[in-house]
Amino acid sequence: MIARVIVDVPSRATDRPFDYAIPDAMAGWVEVGSRVGVPFGGRVLQGFVVGIAPFAEVDARKLKPVAELLDHLPPLSPDLVELGQWIAEKYCCPLTTALQAMIPSALKGKADSVVRLSEDAAAEPDGLFVAEEEPWLRYLRQQGGEARLALLQERFPEAAASVKAAIGRGTLEERVSIRDRLAVRKVLTVYPSEDADAVRAELANASARAAKQREAAQYMLEHAEPIPLAALAQALATTTGTIRGAEAKGWLAIRETEQRRDPYAGRGFGKTAPLRLTEGQQAVYDELAKAVDDASPRVFLLHGVTGSGKTEVYLQAIERCLKDDRQAIVLVPEIALTPQMVERFKGRFGDAVAVLHSRLSSGERYDEWRKIREGRAEVAVGARSAVFAPFKRIGLIIIDEEHESSYKQEESPKYHARDVAVRRANQHGAVVVLGSATPSLESFVAATASRGGLETAGEGAAAKRGASLLPMPDRVAGRPLPKVHVVDMRDELKDGNRSMFSRQLHEGLLRRLERGEQSVLLLNRRGYSTFVMCRSCGYTAQCPHCDISLTYHQKSRALRCHYCGHAEQEPKACPSCESEHIRFFGTGTQRVEEELAKLFPGIRVIRMDVDTTTEKGSHEKWLTQFGNREADVLLGTQMVAKGLDFPYVTLVGVIAADTSLHLPDFRAAEKTFQLLTQVAGRAGRHELPGEVIVQTYNPEHYAIVSARHHDYASFVREELKHRRFMAYPPFCRLILVTLSHEQLALVIGEGEKLAGALRDLARAAGIRGSDEGDGSRFMDVLGPVASPIPRMKDRYRFQCMLKYRGNVGAADLLQQAIAQLAGTNGQPPVTMSVDVDPQMIL
Ligand SMILES: Nc1ncnc2c1ncn2[C@@H]1O[C@H](COP(=O)(O)OP(=O)(O)OP(=O)(O)O)[C@@H](O)[C@H]1O
Numbered sequence: 001m002i003a004r005v006i007v008d009v010p011s012r013a014t015d016r017p018f019d020y021a022i023p024d025a026m027a028g029w030v031e032v033g034s035r036v037g038v039p040f041g042g043r044v045l046q047g048f049v050v051g052i053a054p055f056a057e058v059d060a061r062k063l064k065p066v067a068e069l070l071d072h073l074p075p076l077s078p079d080l081v082e083l084g085q086w087i088a089e090k091y092c093c094p095l096t097t098a099l100q101a102m103i104p105s106a107l108k109g110k111a112d113s114v115v116r117l118s119e120d121a122a123a124e125p126d127g128l129f130v131a132e133e134e135p136w137l138r139y140l141r142q143q144g145g146e147a148r149l150a151l152l153q154e155r156f157p158e159a160a161a162s163v164k165a166a167i168g169r170g171t172l173e174e175r176v177s178i179r180d181r182l183a184v185r186k187v188l189t190v191y192p193s194e195d196a197d198a199v200r201a202e203l204a205n206a207s208a209r210a211a212k213q214r215e216a217a218q219y220m221l222e223h224a225e226p227i228p229l230a231a232l233a234q235a236l237a238t239t240t241g242t243i244r245g246a247e248a249k250g251w252l253a254i255r256e257t258e259q260r261r262d263p264y265a266g267r268g269f270g271k272t273a274p275l276r277l278t279e280g281q282q283a284v285y286d287e288l289a290k291a292v293d294d295a296s297p298r299v300f301l302l303h304g305v306t307g308s309g310k311t312e313v314y315l316q317a318i319e320r321c322l323k324d325d326r327q328a329i330v331l332v333p334e335i336a337l338t339p340q341m342v343e344r345f346k347g348r349f350g351d352a353v354a355v356l357h358s359r360l361s362s363g364e365r366y367d368e369w370r371k372i373r374e375g376r377a378e379v380a381v382g383a384r385s386a387v388f389a390p391f392k393r394i395g396l397i398i399i400d401e402e403h404e405s406s407y408k409q410e411e412s413p414k415y416h417a418r419d420v421a422v423r424r425a426n427q428h429g430a431v432v433v434l435g436s437a438t439p440s441l442e443s444f445v446a447a448t449a450s451r452g453g454l455e456t457a458g459e460g461a462a463a464k465r466g467a468s469l470l471p472m473p474d475r476v477a478g479r480p481l482p483k484v485h486v487v488d489m490r491d492e493l494k495d496g497n498r499s500m501f502s503r504q505l506h507e508g509l510l511r512r513l514e515r516g517e518q519s520v521l522l523l524n525r526r527g528y529s530t531f532v533m534c535r536s537c538g539y540t541a542q543c544p545h546c547d548i549s550l551t552y553h554q555k556s557r558a559l560r561c562h563y564c565g566h567a568e569q570e571p572k573a574c575p576s577c578e579s580e581h582i583r584f585f586g587t588g589t590q591r592v593e594e595e596l597a598k599l600f601p602g603i604r605v606i607r608m609d610v611d612t613t614t615e616k617g618s619h620e621k622w623l624t625q626f627g628n629r630e631a632d633v634l635l636g637t638q639m640v641a642k643g644l645d646f647p648y649v650t651l652v653g654v655i656a657a658d659t660s661l662h663l664p665d666f667r668a669a670e671k672t673f674q675l676l677t678q679v680a681g682r683a684g685r686h687e688l689p690g691e692v693i694v695q696t697y698n699p700e701h702y703a704i705v706s707a708r709h710h711d712y713a714s715f716v717r718e719e720l721k722h723r724r725f726m727a728y729p730p731f732c733r734l735i736l737v738t739l740s741h742e743q744l745a746l747v748i749g750e751g752e753k754l755a756g757a758l759r760d761l762a763r764a765a766g767i768r769g770s771d772e773g774d775g776s777r778f779m780d781v782l783g784p785v786a787s788p789i790p791r792m793k794d795r796y797r798f799q800c801m802l803k804y805r806g807n808v809g810a811a812d813l814l815q816q817a818i819a820q821l822a823g824t825n826g827q828p829p830v831t832m833s834v835d836v837d838p839q840m841i842l
């Protein structure tokens with residue numbers, strides 16, 4: 001039999017299956033989805049089996065055999081391999097990149113060379129043409145004749161020649177294996193002896209000297225439960241050696257067992273029972289339950305205002321799905337994957353929940369992943385990549401806060417979890433629920449297009465199957481949405497208030513302090529930087545390697561580049577005009593915190609931003625403290641806007657609403673509206689009514705006006721007008737190609753060639769531009785133009801944008817165009833990065 005293998009070299013030239021013979025010993029073990037080591041260009045590389053065939057396409061005698069099988073259970077299933085093929089095609093990336101994204105990082109092994117003495121050489125030392133006193137040889141014998149080559153090299157750097165010679169003669173054999181970066185964690189565990197009566201009898205007669213050993217044996221007789229060796233030693237205040245002594249006497253047994261890392265171990269999750277659904281929830285649930293029972297693929301957009309009880313609907317829909325003996329995946333934005341969220345799922349489904357997110361160690365993530373694959377979990381809750389959870393029978397995939405841009409991966413494979421989820425649901429006959437209080441325009445339009453007659457690009461995830469809209473317009477228990485006040489900061493300045501807090505927000509905070517209620521303060525930092533500027537000449541400090549302002553870090557008094565890490569000292573005088581009036585501008589969270597302390601002496605503030613949440617578990621710690629009312633104010637960036645549900649929060653303040661409004665991104669208004677609506681939704685979710693104060697310099701902007709009135713519909717109406725006029729998604733689709741290289745001329749030249757090739761290919765295929773024809777099917781090639789960040793890490797960046805509509809095969813044309821630019825090595829002379837359906841235009 002033949003294995004078709006995709007080797008783990010992410011390049012265009014190797015992006016196809018290569019055939020290998022399956023050795024007899026491995027037959028039956030190698031499957032589609034298996035991870036193997038295969039000889040390739042003089043090395044052994046890791047690869048995935050994507051097909052098994054009876055015959056090779058090349059001369060069978062030239063076929064090399066698969067060198068090793070890396071796992072006994074294949075890490076990928078055939079349906080995931082197929083999904084990978086779809087991703088590679090849609091997002092223009094090598095198949096290996098797509099497949100690698102589906103497995104935990106702990107499984108991404110690296111090649112490792114092992115040398116061992118050949119049988120003959122080991123038996124017959126004289127047969128070796130190396131002096132017996134060679135230290136490396138002595139070492140090798142001590143190690144039982146085998147050692148990692150890297151270790152040998154490290155210990156005996158001078159021995160390279162004689163080791164190589166020995167390999168050349170065949171007295172040393174080299175074997176290349178791919179070791180996982182991380183294996184299953186093993187612990188030594190103590191078990192009671194199988195023959196308890198015999199032990200009892202022996203103990204009765206044993207000498208008094210081995211008191212501690214007897215104690216250990218006695219303990220195991222009384223406690224039938226196995227216990228880790230270290231724990232037993234500690235409990236008995238003795239050494240592990242003593243317990244091993246008892247083992248030697250046969251009084252107990254010590255075995256190696258696998259320890260599973262459970263990041264939530266020891267945390268009691270109070271069991272929750274399903275709530276009685278409100279009328280609105282019930283109507284939605286009924287629809288979902290029916291679809292889950294049907295087991296045919298469907299997509300729903302659940303548009304429920306903040307606090308409408310979407311999570312409870314998810315929980316009960318999952319329950320329904322589990323009853324059918326099918327599994328469920330819940331995707332949550334990384335930033336919202338708070339303990340609060342995890343608790344809700346663990347509380348309902350207990351141990352059947354596996355949690356996958358980036359704050360887990362790679363070992364923990366590996367164990368959670370295996371819990372899914374081995375069928376010990378039925379619900380996976382996780383960030384973007386949890387869409388690849390290795391379940392066998394998926395019945396339901398929920399994407400909470402579906403509008404979040406973090407569902408799009410920014411590195412290759414640049415997939416969107418929403419689209420992947422829809423594809424995966426099709427494979428499994430599963431239901432997809434996209435939930436949000438502020439659905440993305442793409443999803444909303446897809447779910448209403450059939451009814452409203454909107455003609456759009458119509459290829460989005462939701463559009464494929466005609467998504468159905470499920471509205472939940474009211475909060476549970478008739479609670480009102482909070483009142484939103486918009487404060488015009490220009491008026492504040494006119495009236496002589498130069499503080500970053502308007503009089504209203506100041507007043508609001510004061511009242512909360514008096515009443516012992518809590519406030520959430522959001523500093524909108526998107527598009528905001530804390531930069532250093534000279535007030536005399538306007539000079540701003542720039543990174544010497546990237547065309548971007550340096551960011552000021554107060555703690556270290558240093559200027560740092562967020563793209564390349566370049567750091568320098570804060571300047572004392574302006575490098576341009578030598579003025580001393582150079583200082584840092586901008587409102588970082590640190591400055592807000594200082595200002596709060598000044599204005600409200602004794603105020604207790606928890607600050608959450610990238611600086612205070614780097615440590616593992618810090619996120620969780622801050623939120624627990626806030627939940628316990630150990631602070632008056634939770635101050636933070638975007639991360640305080642999502643998913644939090646605290647009963648004593650009655651005020652939400654937005655310090656600078658419009659910093660994100662003027663970004664050079666066609667989604668700027670949409671993102672601002674979403675952020676404001678989401679953060680406003682944190683207030684007054686329980687008995688106490690809430691209030692929101694939004695500070696802005698653009699009070700008449702429709703994004704702000706709509707957020708103020710909780711009016712999603714009017715926002716969408718206005719925004720769609722702009723999108724249609726500018727021909728942006730959802731009225732077309734985009735592919736962004738970024739070219740980068742150290743040489744500017746090369747980048748521009750290749751950019752011109754690429755754009756030219758694309759235009760020629762389009763013309764040859766009979767595809768017109770948007771200004772010709774009726775606009776229902778077109779493709780425009782824009783650029784090349786300098787990227788918004790024109791230089792990064794000393795590399796110049798130019799971009800081309802494909803704007804298209806209808807079935808034009810844009811990704812395919814792009815691949816062809818790039819292939820035309822490729823040199824003899826199969827690669828174009830500059831780096832090209834392709835982003836299909838880009839979320840970040842920056
Ligand atoms: N049927 C119900 N009866 C009583 N309380 C409910 C019910 N459903 C939900 N709740 C409560 O209402 C509150 C808001 O619900 P939930 O957090 O699920 O809203 P949401 O729609 O997910 O909001 P957001 O989009 O703001 O995160 C929660 O405290 C939840 O426990």
Ligand SMILES: [Zn+2]
Pocket residue numbers: 534535536537538539574575576577578579
């Ligand atoms: Zn100056």
Ligand SMILES: [Zn+2]
Pocket residue numbers: 543544545546561562563564565566793
């Ligand atoms: Zn830089």
